[in-house]
Amino acid sequence: ALPVDSIRALSDLHPKPSNLKFQYGTAGFRTVAHVLDSVLFRVGVLAALRSKKLDGKTIGVMVTASHNPEQDNGVKLVDPRGEMLEASWEIHATALSNAQTTDEFIGELEKLVQTSKIDLSKPARVVYARDTRPSGAALVSSLEDGIKAIGAEGRNAGVTTTPVLHYLVRAINTKGTKESYGEDSEEGYFLKLSTAFKKLVSTRQTPSALVIDCANGVGAPIAERLIEYLGNSLPLVLENASITTPGALNNSCGADYVKTTQKLPPSLAGRLQPGQRGCSLDGDADRLMYFYLDERNQFHMLDGDKIAALVSAFIVELVKTSGLDSQIKVGVVQTAYANGASTKYLSERLPVKCVPTGVKHLHHAAEHYNIGIYFEANGHGTVLFSQPTQDVLQSYEPSTPAQSTALEHLRNLNQLINQTVGDALSDMLLVEVVLAHKAYSGAEWDSLYVDLPNRLVKVVVADRNQVKTEDAERRLVSPVGLQEKINDLVRRYDGGRSFVRPSGTEDVVRVYAEASNKAQSDELAFRVAGLVY
Numbered sequence: 001a002l003p004v005d006s007i008r009a010l011s012d013l014h015p016k017p018s019n020l021k022f023q024y025g026t027a028g029f030r031t032v033a034h035v036l037d038s039v040l041f042r043v044g045v046l047a048a049l050r051s052k053k054l055d056g057k058t059i060g061v062m063v064t065a066s067h068n069p070e071q072d073n074g075v076k077l078v079d080p081r082g083e084m085l086e087a088s089w090e091i092h093a094t095a096l097s098n099a100q101t102t103d104e105f106i107g108e109l110e111k112l113v114q115t116s117k118i119d120l121s122k123p124a125r126v127v128y129a130r131d132t133r134p135s136g137a138a139l140v141s142s143l144e145d146g147i148k149a150i151g152a153e154g155r156n157a158g159v160t161t162t163p164v165l166h167y168l169v170r171a172i173n174t175k176g177t178k179e180s181y182g183e184d185s186e187e188g189y190f191l192k193l194s195t196a197f198k199k200l201v202s203t204r205q206t207p208s209a210l211v212i213d214c215a216n217g218v219g220a221p222i223a224e225r226l227i228e229y230l231g232n233s234l235p236l237v238l239e240n241a242s243i244t245t246p247g248a249l250n251n252s253c254g255a256d257y258v259k260t261t262q263k264l265p266p267s268l269a270g271r272l273q274p275g276q277r278g279c280s281l282d283g284d285a286d287r288l289m290y291f292y293l294d295e296r297n298q299f300h301m302l303d304g305d306k307i308a309a310l311v312s313a314f315i316v317e318l319v320k321t322s323g324l325d326s327q328i329k330v331g332v333v334q335t336a337y338a339n340g341a342s343t344k345y346l347s348e349r350l351p352v353k354c355v356p357t358g359v360k361h362l363h364h365a366a367e368h369y370n371i372g373i374y375f376e377a378n379g380h381g382t383v384l385f386s387q388p389t390q391d392v393l394q395s396y397e398p399s400t401p402a403q404s405t406a407l408e409h410l411r412n413l414n415q416l417i418n419q420t421v422g423d424a425l426s427d428m429l430l431v432e433v434v435l436a437h438k439a440y441s442g443a444e445w446d447s448l449y450v451d452l453p454n455r456l457v458k459v460v461v462a463d464r465n466q467v468k469t470e471d472a473e474r475r476l477v478s479p480v481g482l483q484e485k486i487n488d489l490v491r492r493y494d495g496g497r498s499f500v501r502p503s504g505t506e507d508v509v510r511v512y513a514e515a516s517n518k519a520q521s522d523e524l525a526f527r528v529a530g531l532v533y
């Protein structure tokens with residue numbers, strides 16, 4: 001049975017604020033930090049139950065609010081293979097978080113144990129970490145109370161990035177098996193990435209220095225440690241690394257700032273030289289945006305779509321050169337927010353699939369390829385090698401030196417890439433590998449294709465649930481008749497494309513538009529927004 005007395009005693013220390021309704025959304029629970037105490041306690045209990053349900057496998061809990069402002073915080077669960085929590089359990093998380101009293105909470109727990117047939121005699125193990133937010137330490141102790149209340153085994157991974165936590169979960173659960181993911185420690189993570197990177201660039205010239213905007217977040221200390229492992233294989237300059245300055249986190253810097261403003265973070269002015277490569281991490285280092293200044297000091301952004309284009313072309317080429325192209329099918333997954341020019345570039349080279357917004361959709365679609373590449377335009381993404389493909393890479397016997405080299409590169413890419421989740425630092429090393437192999441500067445990479453001018457706007461509506469879509473969010477089914485009006489408008493714009501969808505993370509409807517010039521894309525976005533409002 002559930003240890004009701006201990007749950008009751010500790011739950012009473014973490015009462016739910018009245019009048020608040022929580023929701024486990026696409027990014028877990030996320031809101032202002034000071035209302036999250038009860039949520040963290042309950043997530044501790046839930047993670048333990050999830051572990052029991054999965055026969056004592058270790059479940060991860062990450063305390064972060066990613067690119068959100070410093071006063072926010074959040075929490076999300078990580079399933080045993082390092083992937084996001086199974087969707088059906090999001091509903092359990094929401095239900096538990098909204099129980100008003102301790103009694104109701106215990107009632108919900110008993111219901112969950114019943115309906116999900118959880119064997120309470122199984123062991124429970126939870127590994128958890130947090131980002132650098134000032135609210136994080138207190139929230140972690142609430143989480144620890146939850147883990148303790150149900151008698152689970154907790155492991156504190158300290159202050160680290162979201163992708164490192166995902167790595168740890170997979171490493172712990174695959175330890176000693178043929179699918180072993182690496183040592184289950186931060187050091188194991190650094191060793192795995194840096195060893196693969198050094199092998200991949202060993203025959204290349206040492207690149208010029210890369211500037212990293214750490215968003216004043218947890219990416220800073222983790223990148224600092226990565227530098228020790230990389231040695232002189234890649235010179236890195238860390239900027240916006242002030243993790244203790246109040247209010248600095250994600251403030252006018254970081255990947256989300258770069259993507260939404262399409263500007264250089266002001267703090268990098270004078271720190272990034274014309275022609276030099278720069279990149280921004282977000283607050284938990286799972287998103288990556290590259291950029292450079294041209295000789296006229298003009299800012300050029302290289303987003304997730306450009307990363308997908310660079311990486312896809314490279315992997316397709318290696319598969320072909322290795323002689324494995326009949327056995328290994330490479331494909332790429334995007335969302336409707338991918339720039340139309342990137343979709344065109346990619347479609348000419350490999351299969352491209354469009355899925356609804358949200359990492360879980362991209363990740364699952366990418367699993368259907370032998371090597372599946374996915375990146376959101378905002379810089380979140382990774383590359384997945386299916387297990388049979390990894391086996392093929394291990395057993396294949398190349399017949400020429402060129403095949404052998406390409407095969408070795410593919411094996412090392414499989415080690416370099418964090419396949420559990422988008423990982424800004426792993427993705428950064430991946431980009432640097434391709435740039436080194438192609439001898440590309442930022443400008444040469446940028447010229448793979450020219451972005452279509454685009455505009456994203458938010459519209460506040462009375463009820464965003466009235467807005468329903470189909471065809472990977474590219475077409476509206478409700479309100480009835482609206483899609484036809486949008487089509488009529490879009491037809492009037494050269495190269496026009498526009499779609500409307502409800503946000504999954506904010507109480508707004510988003511309107512995206514593209515056209516052949518900037519003024520037209522802006523005008524189209526605002527006119528479509530006018531139709532929605």
Ligand code: NG1
Nearest residue numbers: 026027357358376378503504505506
């Ligand atoms: P919503 O709010 O559903 O548009 C946003 C991002 C997604 C994804 C999620 C989760 C855009 C347009 N949308 O989703 O790409 O990152 O947040 O964090 O960037």
Ligand code: ZN
Nearest residue numbers: 066282284286
């Ligand atoms: Zn993030």
